[in-house]
Amino acid sequence: MLSIDPKMLFRLDELEQDLVERRTWAVAEGWQGEIEGIDLTLTFLRGKRAQAQRFQRSGTVDLGLPHQRPPITDG
Incomplete structure (x- = not known):
């Protein structure tokens, strides 16, 4: 799914104005x-x-670094 950079909100305003016209x-x-x-x-x-406005208000979320799971053992 396409995510919009909040810095580009002005471009969405321009597109909306053109579509309304x-x-x-x-x-x-x-x-x-x-x-x-x-x-x-x-x-x-x-x-x-x-x-994009919701994302702009909430900022970024730190998901942490992925880590390797320990192997599954029978026993």
């Missing part, structure tokens, strides 16, 4: 399929923005 044009032209596609894309974009 395209949607306005599609409504004026009566392109129902295009409107539905843009609406779906806007929903995903806004979800990604919310995800």
Whole structure:
């Protein structure tokens, strides 16, 4: 799943503005399929923005270093 770098939130704002303008044009032209596609894309974009904003607030999580498990013995 694609993760957005919180530093790039401004780019999502630019993309959203462009999609809203395209949607306005599609409504004026009566392109129902295009409107539905843009609406779906806007929903995903806004979800990604919310995800990135949550990540930005919470920071990073230290998962530690992986370690090797001891071998399983019969006995």
